Amino acid sequence: MKLATTHRLAGCAVTxxxxxxxxxxxxxxxxxxxxxxxxxxxxxxxxxxxxLALSDYWAGGFGVAAVxxxxxxxxxxxxxxxxxxxxxxxxxxxxxxLLGGAVGLTCGLAxxxxxxxxxxxxxxxxxxxxFPMMALIxxxxxxxGATFLGTTLFVAFAVGSIFFTGAxxxxxxxxxxxxxxxxxxxxxxxxxxxSVILPAMFPELRSSILLSLxxxxxxxxxxxxxxxxxxxxxxxxxxxxxGYVDRMFLVALFLLLYAAITYALFERASRxxxxxxxxxxxxxxxLVAP
Amino acid sequence: MAEVQLRNVRQVFxxxxxxxxxxxSDVSLTIRAHEFVCVIGPSGCGKTTLLQLVAGLIPATSxxxxxxxxxxxxxxxxxxxxxxxxxxxxxxxAIDNVSYGLKCRGVxxxxxxxxxxxxxxxxxxxxxETSWPRELSGGMLKRVAVATVFANSxxxxxxxxxxxxxxxxxxxxxxxxxxxxxxQHRQTVLFVTHDVDEAMLLADRIIVMKGGRIVDDRSIGLAxxxxxxxxxxxxxIAHKEVLLKHxxxxxxxxxxxxxx
Numbered sequence: 001m002k003l004a005t006t007h008r009l010a011g012c013a014v015t016x017x018x019x020x021x022x023x024x025x026x027x028x029x030x031x032x033x034x035x036x037x038x039x040x041x042x043x044x045x046x047x048x049x050x051x052l053a054l055s056d057y058w059a060g061g062f063g064v065a066a067v068x069x070x071x072x073x074x075x076x077x078x079x080x081x082x083x084x085x086x087x088x089x090x091x092x093x094x095x096x097x098l099l100g101g102a103v104g105l106t107c108g109l110a111x112x113x114x115x116x117x118x119x120x121x122x123x124x125x126x127x128x129x130x131f132p133m134m135a136l137i138x139x140x141x142x143x144x145g146a147t148f149l150g151t152t153l154f155v156a157f158a159v160g161s162i163f164f165t166g167a168x169x170x171x172x173x174x175x176x177x178x179x180x181x182x183x184x185x186x187x188x189x190x191x192x193x194x195s196v197i198l199p200a201m202f203p204e205l206r207s208s209i210l211l212s213l214x215x216x217x218x219x220x221x222x223x224x225x226x227x228x229x230x231x232x233x234x235x236x237x238x239x240x241x242x243g244y245v246d247r248m249f250l251v252a253l254f255l256l257l258y259a260a261i262t263y264a265l266f267e268r269a270s271r272x273x274x275x276x277x278x279x280x281x282x283x284x285x286x287l288v289a290p
Numbered sequence: 291m292a293e294v295q296l297r298n299v300r301q302v303f304x305x306x307x308x309x310x311x312x313x314x315s316d317v318s319l320t321i322r323a324h325e326f327v328c329v330i331g332p333s334g335c336g337k338t339t340l341l342q343l344v345a346g347l348i349p350a351t352s353x354x355x356x357x358x359x360x361x362x363x364x365x366x367x368x369x370x371x372x373x374x375x376x377x378x379x380x381x382x383x384a385i386d387n388v389s390y391g392l393k394c395r396g397v398x399x400x401x402x403x404x405x406x407x408x409x410x411x412x413x414x415x416x417x418x419e420t421s422w423p424r425e426l427s428g429g430m431l432k433r434v435a436v437a438t439v440f441a442n443s444x445x446x447x448x449x450x451x452x453x454x455x456x457x458x459x460x461x462x463x464x465x466x467x468x469x470x471x472x473x474q475h476r477q478t479v480l481f482v483t484h485d486v487d488e489a490m491l492l493a494d495r496i497i498v499m500k501g502g503r504i505v506d507d508r509s510i511g512l513a514x515x516x517x518x519x520x521x522x523x524x525x526x527i528a529h530k531e532v533l534l535k536h537x538x539x540x541x542x543x544x545x546x547x548x549x550x
Binding site for chain 1: 345346347364365366367369370371373375377379380381382390391394395422423424438442
């Protein structure tokens with residue numbers, strides 16, 4: 001049997017084991033967070049009652065009436081609720097990710113561009129990145145309100161800090177010989193950044209990108225906790241008010257799925273971008289990736 | 291024409307402890323156009339620093355350096371450099387490496403690929419143009435580096451112990467590749483090595499450096515093409531004895547002379 005297949009089968013077995021443990025816990029732990037709301041909901045509840053209950057978060061449309069407007073709970077309404085709230089959260093996440101990634105990377109590259117750019121960027125960026133992120137959420141809420149802009153900027157800030165640090169380290173570790181080689185062949189500074197710095201730094205930046213993907217999901221959900229009208233984070237918070245652990249658990253499972261898809265897509269893209277790396281190094285990179 | 295001139299060039303470094311080190315001391319040198327000059331010397335004698343100065347990678351502390359009376363103020367594709375360590379970009383395929391300099395200079399894609407293919411063929415790598423550097427051996431990577439520098443048509447070719455880490459056979463093959471290409475283009479060459487035999491096989495002239503200074507400068511009149519057997523000729527042996535003495539191997543020379 002191939003090693004990759006063995007890894008995959010082992011992963012599936014561990015996941016199935018965890019699901020079984022959860023089911024056992026749901027039987028052994030009889031507590032309720034509210035009357036009729038189990039603290040540890042079993043899969044038979046999550047897959048039926050809980051999923052159906054998510055249709056409460058559908059605002060109506062596409063021929064499916066909102067529950068708040070007298071419509072019945074339906075699986076179609078639940079699916080639409082999941083899709084629309086996932087879309088809102090993803091839009092905030094990916095906009096913030098792109099913005100934060102671009103700003104963090106640009107600032108990180110600016111540190112190595114010239115002495116003056118280093119003077120202007122390095123110290124302020126180092127100070128900004130040390131702010132405790134979660135403590136900044138209320139400030140972002142007050143500055144920008146519970147809006148798309150506020151949530152997105154918060155995600156961008158969280159991601160940008162990681163990108164900045166990763167970019168500074170990655171550029172610093174590029175062997176000088178590649179830059180010297182490019183210079184002796186007539187490359188100007190822009191050409192050196194485009195054809196030497198960016199590809200050479202990517203393998204090391206890769207771990208920062210993976211870290212920032214995880215951070216982006218944390219940041220967007222944390223930002224949605226405070227005042228957002230839609231989004232998966234908002235469903236978790238409103239479920240908490242009523243003690244709906246099962247809904248919180250189901251939304252968390254969706255988040256887990258989305259994060260896994262995001263990692264898998266990035267992994268595929270980065271494998272293509274690091275095709276040139278020696279095989280042992282590429283394998284090592286993948287093994288240490290979260 | 292590409293005459294390289296150095297006048298009273300000094301290069302002083304500050305070590306991390308704060309001490310000043312004079313890597314190149316008051317070096318004056320003229321390398322005539324089309325001349326193949328090898329610089330030899332013990333480790334730390336300043337030969338690589340001298341090459342980096344001519345490449346424009348580091349500015350001289352004092353003195354003047356020029357190519358055809360144009361001052362050297364930084365790196366230029368007119369002064370191509372083959373490094374001691376592997377410098378081939380690992381993220382570019384062989385052909386993209388060879389055409390990189392041409393791309394930087396704005397040569398259109400079809401033309402630069404044609405030139406790159408031609409040089410890859412000339413160094414014996416016509417069949418690996420789409421390979422990644424990780425798929426090539428050390429000798430093949432050096433061939434890519436040589437093809438890259440020649441494809442960029444430099445007027446001066448600078449080589450910093452390019453074949454130092456290669457095995458004997460590969461080194462001899464690459465000498466031939468280099469001499470063939472140089473025979474066609476006749477660039478001015480400054481080649482740094484610590485290998486006396488390599489210098490004798492390649493050079494029109496050998497410069498010996500010690501302690502940052504030039505201590506010997508001799509023309510090698512051996513007929514070309516030279517072979518390993520050429521090194522056994524009396525004229526070659528005489529040169530070699532002097533060069534080895536400069537490198538602190540005088541005792542070895544006497545020992546060899548005394549042996550039957």
